[in-house]
Each structure stands twice: as structure tokens, then as C-alpha cells.
Amino acid sequence: MVIVGELINSSRKPIAQALEARDEAYLKDLAKRQVEAGAHIIDVNCAIFMEKEPEVMEWLVGIIQEAVDVPLCIDTPNVAAMEVGLSCHKGRAMINSISGETKRWEEMLPLVKKYKPMVVALCMDDSGMPNSVEDRLRVADKIVPGLVEAGIPEEDIYLDPLIKPVGVSSSAAIEVLETTRALKEKYPKVHVISGLSNVSHGLPVRRVLNRAFAVMCVEAGMDSFIADPLDRHLMSLFFAAEALVGRDKNCLKYIKASRAGKIVAE
Amino acid sequence: MATLEELAQAVVDGDETQVVELTKSLLGSGVNPQDIINKGLMAGIEKVGELFQKNEMFVPEVLMSAEALKAGMELVLKETQQGVEVTSKGTVVMGTVEGDLHDIGKNLVCMMLESNGFKVYDLGVDVKPEKFVEAAKQYNADIVGMSALLTTTMVNMKSTIDALAAAGMRDKVKVIVGGAPITQKFADEIGADGYAPDAAGAVDLCRRLAG
Structure with a gap:
């Protein structure tokens, strides 16, 4: 399982303020705490800065790499910021994201070819947000061969089926679970990733829905999550769910996490 | 009964x-x-x-x-045979900006504005700047409202404001913005007339601006 720590995102107001103030200590600490809590990759997003985004991205990638040894996930649709982020990143980064939308695909593909990062790819194209399992598979059938042709091995591709709020459409979560099964069946080496929290938009006590959905996603075959690693209950459930579906031989990861105090019951 | x-x-x-x-x-x-x-x-x-x-x-x-x-x-x-007169507090043209397909928040704001007596024209999602301009003209809007849920699409709010200015419409309408990544500071930077953090706030804001 791959956990991409989601907390350094400029759409969160404390982060926007910290970036604005170039609060190095705060951001480094947040990156460290996420890695200590189990994040394998740290997402960095400073898209709120618009024209200044490339400049902020360069600074952000620099300071976060001083703080942690894991790859960063350069999170931006802005090609200039993506290029800066990739060029100053030491080692191989992840990008978030490319999609089947013509413009985004054409803009991002040269960077993918040049830097060969791990790639998060959204299952959407010019027809907009996907509304069915078929919509998502259709886009995946275009994206996966396209990325492989660009030199990205299947195991470095992370498909995001795009989760919609279940409070708006009752079938939203099921669609994602079915898509995950179908994608894993067709492309066993490709990862399926998602941000969980959109599923609970507009509903009370969102974290309970997010956690329940996380367990269901693991069962369906999802193996990567853009999530809050500081949510200890969520992280505990990831370990438990992986053990329960047989992806943790002899439950050793679960046991080890428990010894490290990472499994919490309440 | x-x-x-x-x-x-x-x-x-x-x-x-x-x-x-x-x-x-x-x-x-x-x-x-x-x-x-x-x-x-x-x-x-x-x-x-x-x-x-x-x-x-x-x-x-x-x-x-x-x-x-x-x-x-x-x-x-x-x-009802005879038309029912619903007095309007003002006309609002509303949409989610270009490149953004999120509509839940925007729909709630539209609904709240309608229920509070505003005439609302909902342009939907992924609305290009020129479409905002055209609709503002066509409906003689008092207020243009824009929503964005992504840090990556909020920049298109500025493009829309620029397009309104280029069409000579900027001083004829008030521009309001909202959505998860939006802040008052951002609204000020792009030259919007107002920002509200939630649907009820948007209603108060429109009352103030259209008054």
C-alpha cells in the first residue's frame, strides 16, 4: 500500500498562510510528522499562488526535501509549476496529475517523457467527470497504453477513478469500487489511487464515512491513497484491511505496526 | 384542511x-x-x-x-391562470468557472438565493469567461457569481473579471466568488466585489451588493 500524505495543500487555509509567510519550520514539521505516521510520498500543492506558483513550488520542493527522504508528489495542473517542481526535485518524483483531457495530456506528456515520474492519472477526458464504470474504463484504456508508450512502466501508473459525493448520488461509492475491481482485473500492475474525503462531502461526521469507504476500497483492490496519515484510526484500518484481504502475509505488517503503537482501537 | x-x-x-x-x-x-x-x-x-x-x-x-x-x-x-408575481431582489448570473465541474456548492447557493427572492440564472459548470459576459448582458444581471472548488481553476475567476472589463461590463455588475480554496484575500487580489464562505453568507452578500 502507498500512502500519499495530503496535508501540504494550499487549499487548506493554515497551509496557504504558512506558504505565504514562507514558514519553513511549520511545513517541514508537517512533512516529517506525515512520514513518521506512515506516508510513503508527500503531496505538495501551492496552486493558490497562481502566477507565483512556480516560484513557490521551487521553494517548497527544496525545503520539504531537506526535511524528509521520501519522494514528493508535485500536485498542480500548471505546466510551468510542474516543470519547476520536477526539475528541482532530487530523485524520482510523482506527478498529480495527468488526465485524458486533450489539453492536459498534451501539456503534461512532454514532462512525463523527460522526467519519467510516477504518474497519478485521473480517469476523466474531454467529456467531463465520469458518470459510470464504463466512462472510467474508456479513459483508462487510453491513458495506460499512452503512458506506457511514453516510457512509464505500468507499476508507476496510479489511476484515480475520481470519487463523487455519495450524498449527491447514492451510487457514487459503488461506482468507484466496481471501477477499481475492473481496473485491477484488466491492469493488475497498475495502481488504483484516490483521495477519500470527497465521498463524504455534505454529510455529518465525515471521517466515519471516509474510514468505512477506505476499508471497502482496500477490499476492492485499491492499493494507494491520498490521505491524512495523521488520522491514526484511518491508518489503523488500512493495516487491518490489508491483513484481512490477504495482502499482508502472516499479518506481519499489522503486527509490526501494532508494536510500533500505530494500531489504535479508540 | x-x-x-x-x-x-x-x-x-x-x-x-x-x-x-x-x-x-x-x-x-x-x-x-x-x-x-x-x-x-x-x-x-x-x-x-x-x-x-x-x-x-x-x-x-x-x-x-x-x-x-x-x-x-x-x-x-x-x-394559476393569472401570473404570480414574485418580486425580485436582484438578478444573479451564476456558474462554476471554466475547467471546474463541481456544482454542489454552487447549486446550494443558487437555491438559497432563489428562496430569498433573487432571480437566478444558473449557467452550470465549466463556464467560459465569455459565457459569463454574454449572460450578464442578456439578463441585465446585477451580480455575477462564480464558484471554483480547485486551486487549479480559481485563476479562471480572474479571467472572467478581465473579460467583463474588456466588454465594458465591469462597472455594471458586482462580482462575487466562493468555493473551498477561495479566501477574502484572493477575492481582493483578483478584484472581486465580495466573497462569502458559505451559502447563507452568499445571500447576505447579495442583499448587500444588490441593495
Whole structure:
């Protein structure tokens, strides 16, 4: 399982303020705490800065790499910021994201070819947000061969089926679970990733829905999550769910996490 | 006999069947259609707005109430021979900016504005700057409202404001913005006239700007 720590995102107001103030200590600490809590990759997003985004991205990638040894996930649709982020990143980064939308695909593909990062790819194209399992598979059938042709091995591709709020459409979560099964069946080496929290938009006590959905996603075959690693209950459930579906031989990861105090019951 | 209070409550409950029945019954017994709208249907949706604001109602319930309200309104308008006059507090052109397909927040704001007496033209999602300009002209809008949920699309709010300026429309309309990544500071930077953090705030903002 791959956990991409989601907390350094400029759409969160404390982060926007910290970036604005170039609060190095705060951001480094947040990156460290996420890695200590189990994040394998740290997402960095400073898209709120618009024209200044490339400049902020360069600074952000620099300071976060001083703080942690894991790859960063350069999170931006802005090609200039993506290029800066990739060029100053030491080692191989992840990008978030490319999609089947013509413009985004054409803009991002040269960077993918040049830097060969791990790639998060959204299952959407010019027809907009996907509304069915078929919509998502259709886009995946275009994206996966396209990325492989660009030199990205299947195991470095992370498909995001795009989760919609279940409070708006009752079938939203099921669609994602079915898509995950179908994608894993067709492309066993490709990862399926998602941000969980959109599923609970507009509903009370969102974290309970997010956690329940996380367990269901693991069962369906999802193996990567853009999530809050500081949510200890969520992280505990990831370990438990992986053990329960047989992806943790002899439950050793679960046991080890428990010894490290990472499994919490309440 | 059905009462206006019951109708309002049926809207709060999101019970479309009940709203339709009560509306029919009220129309049948000769209650003034204007009252059915204002003291029944609208009173209900205003209550929904309050409860939503206080986190006592949630998105799926609000959407059901909106559907129920719509069914009731359609019935009144259809079955009333003479037009029902709904006095407008102002005209708002609303949309989610180009490249962004999120519509839940925007729909809630539209609904709350409508229920508070604004005439709202909802342009939908992925709305290009020129479409905002065109609609603002066509409907003689007082306010242009823009929504963005992504840090990556909020920049298109500025493009829309620039397009309004280029079309000579900027001083004819007030521009308001909202959405998860938006802040007052961002609104000020791009030269918007107002920002609200939630749907109820958007209503207050429009009241102020259109007043």
C-alpha cells in the first residue's frame, strides 16, 4: 500500500498562510510528522499562488526535501509549476496529475517523457467527470497504453477513478469500487489511487464515512491513497484491511505496526 | 384542511409527494397563490437554509427539499391562470468557472438565493469567461457569481473579471466568488466585489451588493 500524505495543500487555509509567510519550520514539521505516521510520498500543492506558483513550488520542493527522504508528489495542473517542481526535485518524483483531457495530456506528456515520474492519472477526458464504470474504463484504456508508450512502466501508473459525493448520488461509492475491481482485473500492475474525503462531502461526521469507504476500497483492490496519515484510526484500518484481504502475509505488517503503537482501537 | 405551515414543513421534510398534495389542496380551497409561494414553499426553504447553516440538515436532505420546492412551485405556476408575481431582489448570473465541474456548492447557493427572492440564472459548470459576459448582458444581471472548488481553476475567476472589463461590463455588475480554496484575500487580489464562505453568507452578500 502507498500512502500519499495530503496535508501540504494550499487549499487548506493554515497551509496557504504558512506558504505565504514562507514558514519553513511549520511545513517541514508537517512533512516529517506525515512520514513518521506512515506516508510513503508527500503531496505538495501551492496552486493558490497562481502566477507565483512556480516560484513557490521551487521553494517548497527544496525545503520539504531537506526535511524528509521520501519522494514528493508535485500536485498542480500548471505546466510551468510542474516543470519547476520536477526539475528541482532530487530523485524520482510523482506527478498529480495527468488526465485524458486533450489539453492536459498534451501539456503534461512532454514532462512525463523527460522526467519519467510516477504518474497519478485521473480517469476523466474531454467529456467531463465520469458518470459510470464504463466512462472510467474508456479513459483508462487510453491513458495506460499512452503512458506506457511514453516510457512509464505500468507499476508507476496510479489511476484515480475520481470519487463523487455519495450524498449527491447514492451510487457514487459503488461506482468507484466496481471501477477499481475492473481496473485491477484488466491492469493488475497498475495502481488504483484516490483521495477519500470527497465521498463524504455534505454529510455529518465525515471521517466515519471516509474510514468505512477506505476499508471497502482496500477490499476492492485499491492499493494507494491520498490521505491524512495523521488520522491514526484511518491508518489503523488500512493495516487491518490489508491483513484481512490477504495482502499482508502472516499479518506481519499489522503486527509490526501494532508494536510500533500505530494500531489504535479508540 | 391543509395549512401553509404544513406545506412549509413538508418542504423542510423534503417530502415531494406531500408538497404536491398540500399545494393542490391549498389551491383547491382558494388560498392566494402568492401566499402559497411566500408563506408555504418559500418559508419552508428558508427554514432549510437556516438548518443547513447550523449543520442540522445535510446536503442530501437539502437537495430533497429543493426538489420538493420545485415540484410545488411548478404546480402553483401551472394551475394559476393569472401570473404570480414574485418580486425580485436582484438578478444573479451564476456558474462554476471554466475547467471546474463541481456544482454542489454552487447549486446550494443558487437555491438559497432563489428562496430569498433573487432571480437566478444558473449557467452550470465549466463556464467560459465569455459565457459569463454574454449572460450578464442578456439578463441585465446585477451580480455575477462564480464558484471554483480547485486551486487549479480559481485563476479562471480572474479571467472572467478581465473579460467583463474588456466588454465594458465591469462597472455594471458586482462580482462575487466562493468555493473551498477561495479566501477574502484572493477575492481582493483578483478584484472581486465580495466573497462569502458559505451559502447563507452568499445571500447576505447579495442583499448587500444588490441593495
